Amino acid sequence: MRDIVVFSGSSHTELAERICAELGVPLSPSRTTRFSNDCLQAQLLANCRQRDVYIVQPLVPPTQESLMELLLMVDAARGASAAQITAVIPHFAYARSDKKDASRISLGGRLVADMLVTSGVDRVLTMTLHAPQVHGFFSVPVDHLTAIGILADHFRGLGNLDNSVVVSPDLGNAKTATQFSRLLGLPVAAGSKQRLADDRVVIDAIVGDVRGKKAIVLDDEIATGGSIVELLDRLKDEGVTEAAVACTHGLFTGKAVERLRNHPMVTSVVTTDTIPRPADWPELQVRSVAGLFAEAMARIHAGESVSSLFDGVDPTHAPPQPSLFDKA
Numbered sequence: 509m510r511d512i513v514v515f516s517g518s519s520h521t522e523l524a525e526r527i528c529a530e531l532g533v534p535l536s537p538s539r540t541t542r543f544s545n546d547c548l549q550a551q552l553l554a555n556c557r558q559r560d561v562y563i564v565q566p567l568v569p570p571t572q573e574s575l576m577e578l579l580l581m582v583d584a585a586r587g588a589s590a591a592q593i594t595a596v597i598p599h600f601a602y603a604r605s606d607k608k609d610a611s612r613i614s615l616g617g618r619l620v621a622d623m624l625v626t627s628g629v630d631r632v633l634t635m636t637l638h639a640p641q642v643h644g645f646f647s648v649p650v651d652h653l654t655a656i657g658i659l660a661d662h663f664r665g666l667g668n669l670d671n672s673v674v675v676s677p678d679l680g681n682a683k684t685a686t687q688f689s690r691l692l693g694l695p696v697a698a699g700s701k702q703r704l705a706d707d708r709v710v711i712d713a714i715v716g717d718v719r720g721k722k723a724i725v726l727d728d729e730i731a732t733g734g735s736i737v738e739l740l741d742r743l744k745d746e747g748v749t750e751a752a753v754a755c756t757h758g759l760f761t762g763k764a765v766e767r768l769r770n771h772p773m774v775t776s777v778v779t780t781d782t783i784p785r786p787a788d789w790p791e792l793q794v795r796s797v798a799g800l801f802a803e804a805m806a807r808i809h810a811g812e813s814v815s816s817l818f819d820g821v822d823p824t825h826a827p828p829q830p831s832l833f834d835k836a
Contacts, residue, residue, distance in 0.1 A: 511558075511559045511560050511591075511809070512531065512533050512559070512560050512562065512805070512809050513533075513536050513554055513555070513556055513559045513560065513561050513562070513590075514527065514528050514531070514533060514534075514535055514536060514561075514562045514563075514564065514805075515535070515536050515537075515538045515552055515554070515561070515562070515563050515564070515581060515585075516535060516538070516563070516564045516565070517538075517540070517563065517564065517565035517574060517577045517578055517581060518540060518574075518577060519565055519566055519567070519568050519574040519577070519784075520564070520565070520566050520568065520598070520781075520782075520783065520784050521535075522781070522784065523564065523566070523598065523781050523782070523784075523796075523797075523798060524564035526781070526796055526798035527564060527596075527798045527801050527802045527805070528802075529798070530798050530799050530801075530802030530803075531802045531805065531806060536552070536553065536554035537553040537554060538550065538551060538552050538553055538554075538581065539551045539553060540577055540580075540581075548573070548576055548577060548580055549580065550577060550580035550581045550583075550584050551584060552581065552584045552585060552588060555588075556585050556588035556589065556590040557588060557589045557590070558589060558590075558591045559590060559591055560590075560591055560592050560594070560808075560809050561585045561590040561591075561592065561593045561594070562594045562596050562633075562805055563578060563581050563582060563585065563593070563594070563595055563596060564596040564598075564801075565577065565578040565581070565595070565596070565597060566597060566598040566599040566782055566783060567597060567599055567600055567601040567602065568599055568601065568759070568783050568784065569759070569761065571601045575602075575620065575623075578595060578597070578624075579623060579624070579627045582595060582624070582627040582628045582629050583627050583628055585628065586627070586628030592630045592631065593628055593629055593630050593631075594629070594630065594631045594632070594633055594805070594808060595624055595629045595631075595632050595633070596633045596634075596801060596805070597632060597633070597634045598634065598635050598782035598783075598797065598801065599634075599635070599729075599757045599759075599782045599783055600617075600620075600634050600637055600638075600642065602616040602617045602619075602620040602642075603617055603637040603638040603639050603642040604616075604617070604638045604639065605617045606618075606638075606639035606641055606642050606645075607639070607641075617639070617642045617645050618642075618645040621642070621645035621646045621647075622645075622647075624646075625646065625647055625648055629648060630648055630649075631648055631649045631650070631651070631808065632646055632648065632649070632650045632651070633650075633651045633653070633801065633804055633805065633808070634650065634651070634652055634653070635652070635653045635654065635655060635756060635782055635797060635800075635801075636652075636653070636654055636655060636728050636729075636756040636757065636782075637652060638728055638729055640652075651804055651808065651814045653797075653800055653801070653804060654684075654756075655756045655780045655782075655795075655797050655800070656684065656687060656688045656691065656726075656756075657691065658780065658795050658796075658797060658800065659688070659726070659754050659756070659778065659780070659795065660688060660691035660692055661795075662754070662778050662793070662795055663692055663724060663752070663754070664691075664692065669692060669693075669694060669724075671720070671721050671722055672692075672694050672721060672722045672723070672724055673689075673694060673695050673696065673697055673716070673717070673718050673721045673722070673723055673724070674688055674689035674692065674694050674695070674696045674697070674723075674724050674726055675696070675697045675698065675699070675714075675716075675718065675723045675724065675725050675726070675739065675743065675751075676696070676697070676698040676699065676725075676726060676727070677698075677699050677701060677711070677725065677727050677735045677736065677739045678698065678699055678700070678701035678711075678735070679698050679699075679700060679701075679715070681698070681726070681727060681728060682696070682698045684726070684728070685698060685726050688726050692724070694724070695716065695717065696716060697714055697715060697716025697717065697718050698714070698715050698716060699711040699713070699714055699715075699738075699739050699742060700712055700713040700714070700715060701735065701738075701739075710738065711735075711738045711739050711741075711742045713742075714742055714743065714746050718743060718746050718747065718748050719746055719747035719748075720747050720748075720749070721747075721748060721749070722748070722749055722750050722751070722752075723743055723748045723750070723751040723752070724751070724752050724754060725739060725740075725743075725751050725752070725753045725754065726754050726755070727753075727754075727755045728755065728756050728757065729755060729756065729757040729758075729759060730753070730755045730757070730758055730759060730760060730764060730768075730779070731759045731760075731761050731762070731764065732761055732762040732763065732764050732767075733760070733762075733763070733764035733767040733768050734767075736753060736767075736768065737767050737768075737771065740771060740773050740774070743773070744773060748773070750773055750774075750775050751773050751774055751775065752774070752775050752776045752777070752778070753768065753774055753776070753777045753778070754777075754778045754779070755778075755779050756779070756780050756782060757779070757780075757782050757783055758777075758779030758780070758783055758785070758786075758792070758794075759783055760786050760789070765786055765788060765789050769789065769791070776791075776793060777791075777792055777793065778792075778793040778794070778795060779792065779793070779794055779795070780794065780795050780796065780797045781794050781795070781796045781797060781798070782797060
């Protein structure tokens with residue numbers, strides 16, 4: 509691993525340190541300076557010449573500053589004659605901007621992908637894109653990991669899952685929820701969701717049998733928590749007794765912490781460390797994805813296959829089971 513150099517932007521240094529600990533390499537220093545006119549400048553403080561450079565930076569709030577810092581660090585690595593530059597973006601925020609669902613609307617996901625490639629990125633390593641088609645926005649290779657194996661290990665470790673059901677907040681996430689349910693050997697259900705605004709949704713039906721069961725709600729990302737609270741209300745109407753909530757990207761913006769901590773149906777919330785944990789929620793359970801990213805980075809560096817990590821699970825944990833979403 510001598511020729512691997514890992515840098516971190518300022519958005520989540522703790523995750524970069526965990527990844528480096530798993531890799532057995534030091535986290536190389538860098539410096540980001542803000543000038544009096546509010547412009548940023550990035551400087552890499554380790555030799556990059558003809559080395560395999562990885563820059564760890566999830567796009568988290570303040571998202572625009574996180575993105576600009578990443579672009580500047582990539583540009584600095586390119587100027588320092590790096591052999592290959594991989595942007596490690598555990599949370600790619602602009603994946604939500606993936607389609608033209610209104611007149612004269614921007615496609616932020618494609619634009620940011622173009623910006624990263626223009627800055628000098630040779631490869632992107634990310635996790636659980638909100639919209640999988642964003643993968644195709646990039647003109648460079650993208651390795652797309654998933655954390656559902658890590659989340660499934662968490663629930664298997666809790667023991668008794670009898671009378672439980674995995675629930676997706678919407679039909680778009682139903683295939684992922686189906687894979688997750690197979691890892692746990694549980695049935696699956698989903699909400700029929702309509703988004704009215706960024707923080708307002710309506711779930712008008714639940715597809716699947718949930719009556720009298722305990723729910724494990726799985727989502728890719730939780731921001732304000734509005735979709736989850738709406739789903740919990742519908743699940744209560746359908747006879748669900750309690751719910752555990754799981755997600756890969758726990759942003760928990762706005763009133764999300766208050767909504768989920770105090771909701772009478774929520775027994776626990778578990779997420780991963782793709783995003784820094786909120787300081788005011790000590791009960792939140794966080795599972796690390798650092799080992800998964802470190803293994804992917806080591807395989808990329810060695811020119812080995814990363815495909816066995818795409819599911820993030822041991823396939824023997826997931827015996828085939830019929831699902832009402834298999835033909836969705």
